[in-house]
Amino acid sequence: MAGAFDYAAAIPLLPLFSFVIAIVAGHFAPRLLPKGGAIPGIVATGGSLLLSGWLYVTVSGTEQYFNQELYRWTTALGDEAFDLSFGLLLDPLSAYMLLIVSLITFLVHVFSMGYMNDEGETGLPRYYAGLGLFSFSMLAFVASSNILMAFMFFELVGLCSWLLIGFWFREPGPASAAKKAFLVTRFGDYFFLIGVVAIFATFGTGLFAPRGESLGFPQLAEHALNPEMHMPEHVANFLGVVGMDANTWFAIIGLLVLGGVIGKSAQFPLHTWLPDAMEGPTPVSALIHAATMVAAGVYLVMRMYGFYAGLPNVLALIALVGAFTALMAATMGVVKREIKQVLAYSTISQYGYMMLALGAGGYVAATFHLMTHAIFKALLFLGAGSVIIAMHHNENMWDMGGLREKMPVTYWTFLSGSLALAGIFPFAGFWSKDEILYEALIHGLGGQPLILLAYALGLIAVFFTGFYTFRMVILTFHGEPRTETAEDPHGVRWNVKFPLVVLGILAAVVGFVNMAPVKELTGANITYLHTWFEHGLEGVSLEAYHHILEAQAGYQAAELSSIGPGLVSLALALAGAGLAWRLYSGPEPEAHTDRLGVVKDVWYNNYYQDEYQVWLAEGVTMPLAQVADKFDQGIIDGIVNGVSSVSLFSGSHIRRVQTGVVTNYAALLTLGLVVLALGVGLFGGWF
Amino acid sequence: MTTRPELADDINLLPGLAALALFVVLAVSILTAEYDVAQGFGQSADITASIGYALFNFAGDASTVESEGFLAPFEIIAVVLVAALVAAVMLARREGRNVVEQLRGGES
Amino acid sequence: MPVETQYYLLLSAAMFSIGVFGILTRRNALLFLMSVELMLNAANINLVAFSYQWGNITGQTLSLFSTALAATEVAVGIGIILVLYRNFKDVDVTEPTTMRW
Numbered sequence: 016m017a018g019a020f021d022y023a024a025a026i027p028l029l030p031l032f033s034f035v036i037a038i039v040a041g042h043f044a045p046r047l048l049p050k051g052g053a054i055p056g057i058v059a060t061g062g063s064l065l066l067s068g069w070l071y072v073t074v075s076g077t078e079q080y081f082n083q084e085l086y087r088w089t090t091a092l093g094d095e096a097f098d099l100s101f102g103l104l105l106d107p108l109s110a111y112m113l114l115i116v117s118l119i120t121f122l123v124h125v126f127s128m129g130y131m132n133d134e135g136e137t138g139l140p141r142y143y144a145g146l147g148l149f150s151f152s153m154l155a156f157v158a159s160s161n162i163l164m165a166f167m168f169f170e171l172v173g174l175c176s177w178l179l180i181g182f183w184f185r186e187p188g189p190a191s192a193a194k195k196a197f198l199v200t201r202f203g204d205y206f207f208l209i210g211v212v213a214i215f216a217t218f219g220t221g222l223f224a225p226r227g228e229s230l231g232f233p234q235l236a237e238h239a240l241n242p243e244m245h246m247p248e249h250v251a252n253f254l255g256v257v258g259m260d261a262n263t264w265f266a267i268i269g270l271l272v273l274g275g276v277i278g279k280s281a282q283f284p285l286h287t288w289l290p291d292a293m294e295g296p297t298p299v300s301a302l303i304h305a306a307t308m309v310a311a312g313v314y315l316v317m318r319m320y321g322f323y324a325g326l327p328n329v330l331a332l333i334a335l336v337g338a339f340t341a342l343m344a345a346t347m348g349v350v351k352r353e354i355k356q357v358l359a360y361s362t363i364s365q366y367g368y369m370m371l372a373l374g375a376g377g378y379v380a381a382t383f384h385l386m387t388h389a390i391f392k393a394l395l396f397l398g399a400g401s402v403i404i405a406m407h408h409n410e411n412m413w414d415m416g417g418l419r420e421k422m423p424v425t426y427w428t429f430l431s432g433s434l435a436l437a438g439i440f441p442f443a444g445f446w447s448k449d450e451i452l453y454e455a456l457i458h459g460l461g462g463q464p465l466i467l468l469a470y471a472l473g474l475i476a477v478f479f480t481g482f483y484t485f486r487m488v489i490l491t492f493h494g495e496p497r498t499e500t501a502e503d504p505h506g507v508r509w510n511v512k513f514p515l516v517v518l519g520i521l522a523a524v525v526g527f528v529n530m531a532p533v534k535e536l537t538g539a540n541i542t543y544l545h546t547w548f549e550h551g552l553e554g555v556s557l558e559a560y561h562h563i564l565e566a567q568a569g570y571q572a573a574e575l576s577s578i579g580p581g582l583v584s585l586a587l588a589l590a591g592a593g594l595a596w597r598l599y600s601g602p603e604p605e606a607h608t609d610r611l612g613v614v615k616d617v618w619y620n621n622y623y624q625d626e627y628q629v630w631l632a633e634g635v636t637m638p639l640a641q642v643a644d645k646f647d648q649g650i651i652d653g654i655v656n657g658v659s660s661v662s663l664f665s666g667s668h669i670r671r672v673q674t675g676v677v678t679n680y681a682a683l684l685t686l687g688l689v690v691l692a693l694g695v696g697l698f699g700g701w702f
Numbered sequence: 703m704t705t706r707p708e709l710a711d712d713i714n715l716l717p718g719l720a721a722l723a724l725f726v727v728l729a730v731s732i733l734t735a736e737y738d739v740a741q742g743f744g745q746s747a748d749i750t751a752s753i754g755y756a757l758f759n760f761a762g763d764a765s766t767v768e769s770e771g772f773l774a775p776f777e778i779i780a781v782v783l784v785a786a787l788v789a790a791v792m793l794a795r796r797e798g799r800n801v802v803e804q805l806r807g808g809e810s
Numbered sequence: 811m812p813v814e815t816q817y818y819l820l821l822s823a824a825m826f827s828i829g830v831f832g833i834l835t836r837r838n839a840l841l842f843l844m845s846v847e848l849m850l851n852a853a854n855i856n857l858v859a860f861s862y863q864w865g866n867i868t869g870q871t872l873s874l875f876s877t878a879l880a881a882t883e884v885a886v887g888i889g890i891i892l893v894l895y896r897n898f899k900d901v902d903v904t905e906p907t908t909m910r911w
Contacts, residue, residue, distance in 0.1 A: 675910030677903055681833050682717040689723045692731070701731045710836070717834035725827035732819045740815055741865035752867045753874070769867040772875070779878050786882035793889030 019066070019073035020081040023105055026063045026070070026113060027154035030120070033059035034147030041140020051139025053128045056147055060121040063154060067113040074110040080552050081105040082160055082226045102160035104224055106551045108382070112157045112314055115386055116307050119393050120150045122514035123302040126397050129511035130298050130404060142182055146302070149175035153307050157314065161221035162232070165315060166204075166211050169275065172308050173200045179303060180295035192291040199288040199628075203278020210271030217257075217268065219249045223318050224552040233321030234554035236265055240325045240567050262326070269322065269329040272315070280312030280366045283340040287625050289363055293355040297400030300355060305362050305396050306389035313369045313385060320378055324560050325567035331465040334374025334455065338469035338476075341367030343622065345479035349486070350608045350618045353410040354399045357487045361436060362392055364476060368451050371473050375466045376570045377454025378560050379545050383529050384447035390525060391435035391444055394518035398429035401511050402491060405504030412487065413606070417496040421504050424512045426492050428519030433488045435522040437481040438588045443526035445588075448477070449581045450531050456580050461571035477584050481591025489599040532577045743767050818859030825852035839891045839901040843884060850880040 037052035048054075074080065084102040105113075124146060131142060152175060156168035174197070181193030214232055215221055222231035230238075230247075238244045239251075239261045250261070257264055276282075281289040292304050303309075316323060316333070323329060341364045348360030365388050372381035403410055405422060419426045435444035452473055459467030496502040529544035540546075548557040564570040598607045608615050617623070672683075696702055743749065748765045755762035756769035757776055825848060832845025854873040861869025891901060898905050 670911040673909075673911045675907030678717065678834055678836075681830075682720050685717075685720040685724055685830055685834065689720065689727055692724075692727050696727070696731055702734055713835045713837060715835055718831045721827050721831035721834055724830055725823060728823040728827070729820060732816050732823060735816070737815050737863070740812060740863050742812070742862060743865060743867075749867065749870070753871050756867055756871045757874075767865065767867040769871060772871050775875055779875055782882055783878065786885045790885040790889040793886070794892050 019070045020083075020105060022066055023070055023081065023103055023158070024085060026066050026117065027151050027158060029059040029062045029066075030056070030147045030150035030154065032147075034144050034151060037140045037144035037147055041144065045140065048140060050128060050132055052143030052147075053124065053132060053139070056124045056143045056150075057121070057128075059147065060117060060124050060150055063150070064114075064117040064121045067110070067117045070105060071110045071114050074105065074107055075547065080107075080224075082222075082224050082552060084160070084226070099163055099221075100161070101164050102222075102226070103158045104160035105158060106224065106555060107548050108317060108551070108555075109158050111382065111386070111547065112310075113154060115389050116153055116157055116310075117150075119302060119306040119389055120146075120153075122393070122397070122517060123298045125510050126301070126400065126514045127296075127298040129508055130400050131296060133508060133510070134404065136296075138182070142179070142296070145175055145178045145182070146299075149179065149303065149308075153311070156311055160223060160226070162211050162214055162223065162319070163221045165223075165318070166207060166275075169207070169279065169311060169315070170204060172303075172311055173197060173204065173279070176200075176292070176303050176308055179299040180292050182295055182299070186294075189294040192288075192294040196288040196292045199285050200278040203274045203276070203285050205274070206271045207275025207278075210268050210274070213268045213271060217250055217253045217264065218247075224555045231321075231554070233319050236261075236322045237325060237554060237559075237563055237567070240265065241563075265322070266326050266329050269326050270332070272319070273329070273333065276312035276316055277336065278312070279315075280309050280370070281363045282312075282336050282367060282370060283343060284624065284628075286340060286344065286363050287621070287628055290356055290359040290621070293353075293359050297355065297396060297403055300359075301393045301396035301400065304359065305392035309362060309366055310385055310389065313366060313373070313381065316370075316373050317378065317382060317385075320373070320560055321554050321563060323373070324376075324563040327463075327568040327570070330374045330376070330568060330570075331463065332374070334371050334466050334469040335472075337367040337370025337372075337374060338455075338472035339367070340364065341371065342472045342476040342479070345476040345483065347618050347621055348483040349479060350611070350615050351483075352412060354402065354412050354415075354487060354491060355396070355410055357412075357483055358392070358395055358399060361395075361480070361483070364480065365392065365436075367476075368448060368473060371455055371469050372451040375451075375455040375458045375463075375469065376564045376568070376572075377451055377458070378557060379529065379542075379548055380447065380450040380454045382548065383544050384451055387435065387443035387447040387522075387525060390518055391432040391442075391522040394428060394432035394515065394522050395436065397511070397514055397518065398425050398432060401425045401507050401515065402429075404507055404511065406500050407505060409498075409500060412490040414498045415491045415496075415501050416494040417492070417501060418504060419492040422492075422507070424515060425507070428515040428522075429492070430488060431519040431522045433484045435526075437484045437592055438477060438584060439481075439592070440585055441523075441526065443522050443524070445585065446526035446530055446532075449577070449584055450529070452477075452584050453531070453575075453577045453580050457573045457575050458570050460573035460575065463570065474584065474587065477587045478591040481588040482595045483591075485592040485595035486599055489595060490604060493600055494604055495602040532581050535577055815859055815863045818855060818862075822852045822856040822859065825849075825855065837902050837904055839894065839903050842903055843887050843891070846887070847880060847884065850876060850883075 033052070033055040036055045037048070040047045041052055082102065082104045084100045086102075087098055087100040124143075127142070127146065131139060136142070149172065152168045152171035156165055156172060159165040159168060177193045177197040180196055181189050184190045184193070211221065218232040218235045220229060220232055220235070222229065223233065224231045225234060235247050235250060239246045239254075246261070254261055254264060259267075278285040289304055289309070293300055295303075323333070344360045344363035344367060348357050348364065351357045351360065365384070369381045369384050369388070372378075372384060399410075401422065402415065402418060402425060405418065405425075406415060409415075431442065435442040438444045438448040452470060455466055455470035455473060459465075459470050527541075529542045531542055531545075534540065534542050545557070550556055551559075553559075598604070611618075620626075744767070746765050747767050749767065751765070752762060752767040752769060754760075755766055757772050759771035759773045829845045829847075829849035829852060832848065833842060836842050836845060854876050857869040857873040857876065859869075861867060861873075894906065895901055
């Protein structure tokens with residue numbers, strides 16, 4: 016069934032066609048789009064989903080991988096013989112991610128019909144065009160074969176995020192939030208771009224995986240760092256130019272690329288855009304800011320894990336940033352009033368967990384959590400969307416209550432997602448979060464004290480996660496209705512319930528693909544995800560990563576059973592959930608968070624990070640920009656104007672020769688003749 | 703009554719220095735040049751007849767001084783004189799009246 | 811003893827310079843034309859002097875034609891002064907200064 020690879024290019028291209036259709040037909044022939052472009056979008060993403068599934072089966076069954084160039088757009092730049100091209104890399108990781116992304120995208124398109132179309136929104140072709148363009152860019156990003164192509168689609172994904180967050184751009188809030196999202200992620204992407212250039216300069220190639228004879232840059236980095244292997248000549252030359260040794264320089268490159276990752280995956284300090292991005296429509300929040308776009312950063316690290324695996328300092332930084340973000344965001348989520356805000360901080364927190372996993376050397380744990388998080392977070396957002404529709408777009412949880420009886424499908428699926436998020440056995444989140452913490456613990460105990468610190472932060476965040484999740488569920492669905500809208504909510508149709516049901520079932524069962532504690536107990540070989548990632552192209556497989564982690568980064572795994580830590584994190588999660596139940600259940604819950612006093616103010620104002628960043632922009636960047644502007648206007652423009660003023664001045668003075676009086680002209684003629692005669696005479700020897 | 707001629711006192715004499723400079727340059731170059739002995743025309747040369755013969759490209763007899771032929775310029779200058787006459791008349795007439803009226807003298 | 815050629819040339823140069831002086835300083839347009847005539851006649855003297863120097867009658871014939879052209883030029887010049895007077899109401903050469911910056 017090698018045919019799947021031939022059709023793989025259609026996976027990203029189908030949503031591109033739906034984008035074009037939505038734009039063209041939406042502008043020129045709106046009547047041809049009865050649902051404002053939803054149908055082409057659903058058909059396209061459904062097709063992508065089927066192709067992704069087929070691709071997944073192919074990759075798993077035949078162990079064939081695909082790393083081909085589709086279009087070469089420059090060759091042999093200058094002396095360097097590196098080529099810039101578009102290509103597809105289809106190996107276990109990308110097939111896995113393509114399936115996840117296309118599934119969520121398809122379900123969000125179906126949900127959008129219920130959220131946008133049924134609510135009578137206008138401008139729908141623009142919305143579905145934005146979704147189509149986003150799907151194209153995300154799928155192309157996942158399948159990209161080299162880092163420059165990944166960067167291009169990374170940026171395009173950011174652009175689509177701006178377009179979609181600012182969908183209701185006529186209001187001041189969404190427009191400002193869209194701009195903030197774009198600027199903050201762009202700030203990180205600036206460092207990413209420098210990193211891309213550095214990679215090309217150092218390695219001469221941007222490929223992630225070997226293609227034919229040539230190696231990708233993570234493999235070249237491994238060759239350079241491993242003393243037993245031969246350092247590639249190109250790398251050695253460049254290190255000579257830079258004047259550093261391989262470890263330092265590669266760490267710098269890793270940190271530069273990490274800038275883009277931190278921006279896109281909303282880690283501290285570039286996390287401030289994500290809560291504001293909730294101004295966009297809820298399906299957009301579900302798709303972009305929960306399951307796919309913010310995953311792009313973490314996916315990039317996974318894609319080039321062979322590069323990062325050999326840099327222990329960078330890995331430690333990633334783990335600490337992730338764990339710190341996880342804890343910080345979890346604390347901020349505890350005091351929020353709107354349901355989408357709680358979910359936004361939850362997203363930041365959970366991506367912190369994935370970064371922790373990657374930094375701790377738990378590659379499978381990170382990818383597992385990526386999948387489960389995509390499913391349950393999308394589910395929670397879609398469920399929140401259903402609640403928002405019901406509450407006539409009022410998001411304040413304190414105005415809700417008692418929706419459990421009136422919206423049973425939403426309630427049970429939302430509960431499934433919440434149990435997964437909090438990490439309660441046997442839902443999906445339990446298995447993945449548990450594996451992350453386990454990997455962090457064993458690698459930390461194996462000789463990496465920073466990872467141990469990160470483990471501790473992550474463990475504390477589990478308690479907060481359980482607490483805010485169940486606070487959200489109880490305030491929204493339990494108790495007595497607190498307003499009239501809650502007593503008589505707006506009904507939702509099949510196009511809202513269908514995605515919720517699908518995701519709800521998945522959130523419950525998908526954890527079973529990689530139950531590491533059960534494997535340990537029973538000895539059965541059921542960690543399918545582990546097996547899935549074991550094989551791959553040379554240097555791009557789990558075995559290769561383990562080898563690099565042990566050899567270069569010095570990561571040793573301590574011998575510890577996974578059941579103990581698992582029980583600890585489960586206990587913490589249940590404790591958090593139990594505390595929330597005690598505080599908020601009952602017919603009339605109080606706002607207990609007020610008792611925290613000053614702490615609540617700090618958490619509610621997001622540790623004043625937003626104000627700090629605004630100050631950076633206004634107080635630091637603006638004066639610098641004004642100085643630069645003055646230089647540009649005064650000196651550079653001044654020089655140009657000065658040159659022209661010379662010609663203007665001389666012209667205005669020389670023209671006064673033309674007096675219009677004939678005798679003046681005659682006088683000039685005569686004088687000229689005299690001078691000429693004198694000159695020729697002196698030269699020719701007349702005198 | 704006519705007034706006696708007077709020296710012009712309203713003119714600006716300064717540009718005249720250019721004319722003076724021109725004369726000085728010309729004079730110096732003329733006086734410092736070397737000249738051959740002037741050939742002259744000979745004792746029995748008939749100047750006026752020679753001019754006449756030269757104007758019509760005639761060869762002339764022994765008492766004619768040699769010259770180039772000036773027949774073509776003679777004819778051309780005739781045309782030029784006619785053209786100048788026409789030009790002068792055309793410049794001098796007033797706008798919008800025909801030639802006969804103008805020659806008769808305007809308002810009559 | 812015949813007059814040497816350079817004195818004729820000197821005379822011609824003097825007349826020419828006087829003519830140039832007249833052009834440069836005279837304000838009346840008719841006097842301007844008279845100065846031009848003076849310059850032309852200076853050129854004629856030059857031609858005749860060289861005709862004697864080389865023993866060739868070409869110079870004198872040419873001076874005839876030069877005189878005829880001078881007459882032509884005066885005819886046209888008087889016509890121009892007439893039109894000038896009509897437009898500017900004055901034969902002062904320094905009056906018409908519209909063709910300037």
